[in-house]
Amino acid sequence: MIDRKDIRQHAAELEAALSRRGADVVGPHSAWARVAELDRIQRRLKTELETLQAERNRVSKLIGQKKRQGEDASREIADMSQLADRLRLLQGEARKAEEEFERVLLELPNPPLDSVPDGADEEDNVEIRRWGHPRSDQVPPHFEIGERLGILDFESGARIAGSRFTVLRGAAARLERALIQFMLDMHVDRHGYDEVWVPAIVNRRTMTGTGQLPKFADDLYKLEGEDAYLIPTAEVPVTNLYQDSILDVSQLPIRHCAYTPCFRREAGSAGRDVRGMIRQHQFDKVELVHLTLPERALEDLETLTSHAEAVLQELGLPYRVVELCAGDLGFSAQKTYDLEVWLPSQQRYREISSCSSFGQFQGRRAGIRYRSGKGKPQPVATLNGSGLAIGRCLVALLENGWQPDGSIEIPEVLIPYMGGLQRIANE
RNA sequence: GGAGAGAUGGCUGAGUGGUCGAAAGCGGCACCCUGCUAAGGUGUUACACGGGUUACCGUGUCGAGGGUUCGAAUCCCUCUCUCUCCGCCA
Structure with a gap:
């Protein structure tokens, strides 16, 4: 969430940045205009309320004194009785204003950094670099390869769960597990990450902390009758491990990696990637999460991205890195690199990892702060990136290894994890 | 699921209507003292918001929300979570 003080002190810059990413800033009824207005209203009510409270505290103290000394305080008590009624009224108003302000503020996205390229959508993303040599020969799509080998079973997935669910059999199931193991080992042993294993169900507060709620409830699976949700990414539980806490500066940077299943309703993507397992309601992912100093965030983003890239390189999968333009940025991100792997069947690059810096946006929302020396606690900067999405990685391996x-x-690097298997073939 | 107990500052833990933002201890920080296997002394040490150039002032916060009261950490109600025992279960 945006720093409340900045709404007053840097309104013009914020508005310009928000507008670049297509946020609702135009006109007197925009979220942006409302947030500024509600901030004013809320503060005015609060000042008024606090003046009354000060009066109440002062007189109540006096009443206490008088009573202790055996004096009569009935007049003060009568006065206060009236004041108490007014206080109650004002309290209600002030609370409503505060809630309203919060509600709107939580729906404002993170303003992009100035360095983020202009642009409206995917088309305007900027390619940063390429790695590897894409094969240009005719390769069947992964779903055909997998079905022929009897290792991808879309029919069973659809029957027992629905569309966008897949059953992996034999070598594919093992490959899924091998990839998880391989990636975790790599990040823990070579990149120095601290491995965690976390719940795949979290509460509303946690979903709000990283920015999935309140705005994107439609994308989430909610548990019936409970205030709980299936996670769409490990980012949510892992970042929120530190929610509402103050870290010592010496603890930073914190770098976690975690494997979790991820669940997404894919509400707005009907008709896209309907065949195969590129877009699933449930998929596995190894995630990298950094908590760091705000001034270190950009540097850390390069590091984190390189850690995700290392996985693709080890697997020998050709990829490119693109920087997302302002209009394509996720809600909470201030800057994002996507890693796109080469899919020969489509003759194009497809997203397999997304590495973002969130600046202090999530730190502020989730109440994750750090303190250095005697200074005031400051929101930490957070970053995360897929390292990598397992399902799409499996797709890429089927096609590129075909x-x-x-x-x-x-x-090569996966063979030990596959129990020595060098090749998946029809027996 | 049943029965009971509890939730207080970074931690442990006192506090049953006003002098409590809250004893004490630990930990942290600052200064002082001491030359010996680092001990002692003194002081200081929550967070948020608002106001003021600074010292500072005000308000709120003792799991959350509501209520009683002139006044609530303290009394009442609801909820959440934790712990113990039983049941069930991987």
């Missing part, structure tokens, strides 16, 4: 005889070559 041989004309229909078999799949397993990358």
Whole structure:
């Protein structure tokens, strides 16, 4: 969430930045105008309320004194009785104003950094670099490869759960597990991450902390009859591990990696990627999460991105890095690099990881702060990135490892994790 | 699911209507003292918001929300969470 003081002190810059990402800033009824207005109203009510409270406290103290000394205080008590009624009224108003302000503020996205390129959507993203040599020969889509090998079972997935669910069999199931294990080992052993295992169900506060709520409730699976949700990414539980706490500066940076299943309703994406397992309601992901000093966030984003890239390089999967333009940025992000892996069947790059800096946006929402020396606690900067999405990685391996005889070559680094299996083939 | 107990500052833990933002201890910080296997002394040490150039002032916060009262950490109601025992279960 945006710093409340900035709404008053840096209104013009904020408005310009928000407008670049297509946020609702135009006109007197925009979220932006409302938030500024509600801030004024709320503060005015609060000042008034506090004046009355000060009066109440002063006289109540006096009453206490008089009573202790055996004096008569009935006149003061009568006065206060009236004041108490007014106080109650004002309290209600002030609370309503505060709630309203919060509600609107929580729906304002993170303003992009100045360095983020202009643009409206995916088309305007900027390619930063490429790695590897994409194959240009004819390769069947992963779902055909997988079905022919009998390792991807879309029919069963649809029958037992619905569309956008897949059953993995045999070598594919093992490959899924191998990838999780391989990525976690790599980030823990070589990149120095602290591994955590976390709940896949979280409460509303947690979902709000990282920015999924209140605005994107439609994208989430909610548990019936409970104020609880299935996580869409490990970012949510892992970042919120530190919600409402004050860290010592010496603890930073904190770097966690975690494997979790992820659940997404894919509400707005009917008709996209309907075949195959590129877009699923449930998928596995290894996630990288950083908590760091605000001034270190950009530097950290480069580091985090390189950690995700290392996975693709080890697996020998060609990819490119693109920087998202302002209009394509996620709600909570101030800057994002997407990693896109080469899919030969589509002859194009597809997103397999998204690495973002959130600045202090999430730190402020989730109440994650740090303190250095005697200074006031400040919101931490948070970052995260997929390292990587397992399902899409599996798709990429099937297609990029595909041989004309229909078999799949397993990358060197995965063979130990596959129990020595070097190739997936029809027996 | 049943029965009971509890939730106070970074931690432990006192506090049953006014002098309590809250004893004490630990931890942290600052200064002082001491030359010996780091001990002692003194002081200081929550967060948020609002006001003021600073010292500072005001308000709120003792799990959350509501109520009683001139006044609530303290009394009442609701909820959440934790712990113990029983049941069930991986």
